[in-house]
Amino acid sequence: MSPITDTKTNHAAIHAEKPLHPYWAEIVRITPEAEGIATYWLRFADPGLQARYHFQPGQFNMVYLPGYGEAAISMSSDPEAEDRLVGHTIRFVGNVTQNIRRLKVGDQIGLRGPFGSAWPMQELEGQDIIIACGGIGLPPLRPALYHIIRNREKYGKVILLYGARSPKDLMYPSEYEAWQKADIDVQVTVDRGDETWQGQVGVVPMLFYRFRLDPRQSSVLTCGPEIMIRFVIFEALARRIPSERIYVSLERNMKCGQGSCGHCQIGPYFVCKDGPVFRFDALEKYFNVEEF
């Protein structure tokens, strides 16, 4: 089998014996982020498990709510944070997540993970990085931003292109200043402004026209609505960034997280284990086939 990405699949050793059983975690804190979106900060009930649990930027957990089911949700927290809490930024859209909304601090939630491939932070060293994301596509990239900030000298120019529907849908606005201070060029746009908005209006791919990049040493990381991803890739390829240096995080229906239940397949790949982060050259053959 050919290598799918040069990012690694990292299956959780904690699940080898019981790959389909969730482990309980306690909600330590809930941070509202935007309308219908909040971040849940979790700590495993088992201290041993809490100490062993490590994830890499871009990976996800299966988040379990008893009686309702599981949802695949990326970690949005700093993997190296001192408190080592696991952060999930959750949009309340499905059966599971709408009921997660009713939970309070101190309530329990089940977790399985971490699953899937990660953003290729080592391979990106020495590169300029363009992070292009929209809406709920920013949370899976926030751990990568934290990693870059911790290791800022290892990376070249870093540009964050981020878009949301409206100013009040922008996530993590209080952090933009810190990111700017860490020499990350934060470019924000909204589909529709309001009476106080003085920033950009338009879609994320259009932000590519606002800066120069060097295609010989730039990489693109992108996550968000599939339509946005398509046009981000279009703009990146148009600027001669090769598909081997474009990384995409895909979303699909997932039930197992381990390439067993079949739902998340795209061509030969199981998005849950071979992805969610793919190098675009691996996807190229399938990505533009309608309804594939």
Next chain:
Amino acid sequence: MFDSPLTIGSCVSLPKPELDRLMAALREQGYQTVGPRLKDDAIVYETVETLADLPQGYASQQDKASFRLMQTGRRNYFDAIPGAQSWKQFIFPPRITLFSANKDEQWHIREADEPAPRYALIGVRACELAAIEIQDRVFLRSDYRDPIYRQRREGLFILAVNCLYPTGTCFCASMGTGPQVQKGFDLCLTELDDVFLVEIGSDLGRIALSQCSFQPASAFVQQAANDGLARAAQRMGRQLDTSDLPDLLIDNLEARHWDAVGKRCLSCANCTQVCPTCFCWDAVDHINLTGTETSRERVWDSCYNPYYSYQAGGGNTRPSIKSRYRQWLTHKLGSWKEQFGTFGCVGCGRCITWCPVGIDLTEEIPALRKEAQS
């Protein structure tokens, strides 16, 4: 009895009534013996205890969207090519509880702790055995070992049977899986007029067989079995040229023929439910009214189900029937190979027989090929 020791790979001649004793011996060892049985004018896999439970004197006549039993005038037990069910249901159960949980102050998970049943499968065809080996590759990977599958699979006794009378939808010879059983069995029968020629495939088979009385296999019996198998290979109802697969599918994802099949397909999921290799599953949660007792079940799913590709907040990846059929066929005969090193099809023909509108992959592949070449 004769005093030659039974060895793996050797063959003996077993009088047919002795199969009763073999099944009894297996049950004494704790196995539940399951095999083909007549039910509602079809053949199902259920508990069988004696020869009298088997469909003696029947064969099945199968074609597109058609399954008929007919009496052969022979007195054989294993002539009938089976119906919709496959052995998959015993190893990868269609519905099983993963765990349950109850809540007092905290949630507690309860494992399903009853031991997995041990099945002796009576009458596994070469294509069906190949299907089990394909599912082994899916569920027993180095990076994912499915505990439910593993327990059941490890506990199996496999009594295989060579196919002498393939039916109209059979194409195992094209897929290289049959009609002769090659490996992976404990015992393998070839049914002749009065005796079974039995090949010993494992120690487990050797020990079970030692409970029966048998004779050395004569040259005549061996020759009759070989002739029967050679005839069977010539009697396949269908053929499939796999020489340009999987590329033909992967390179023609936007062929017009997908639209044509999409118009005929009902998206009923029959083909995936009867397929002995299809492995997709869904998880379903149950909760009591007070919200204190829950259970999570695993059930078979299908890429034809409307919600299969549905993402909360992200829409449906495959809303059209055409896209679902394309997913199924390009997986079976295409991407499966890259995933698991083998096709996901064994040529058993079930998807052809049980498709209510008569879609036949041995016709769809040539149609795609024709379009690709035009």
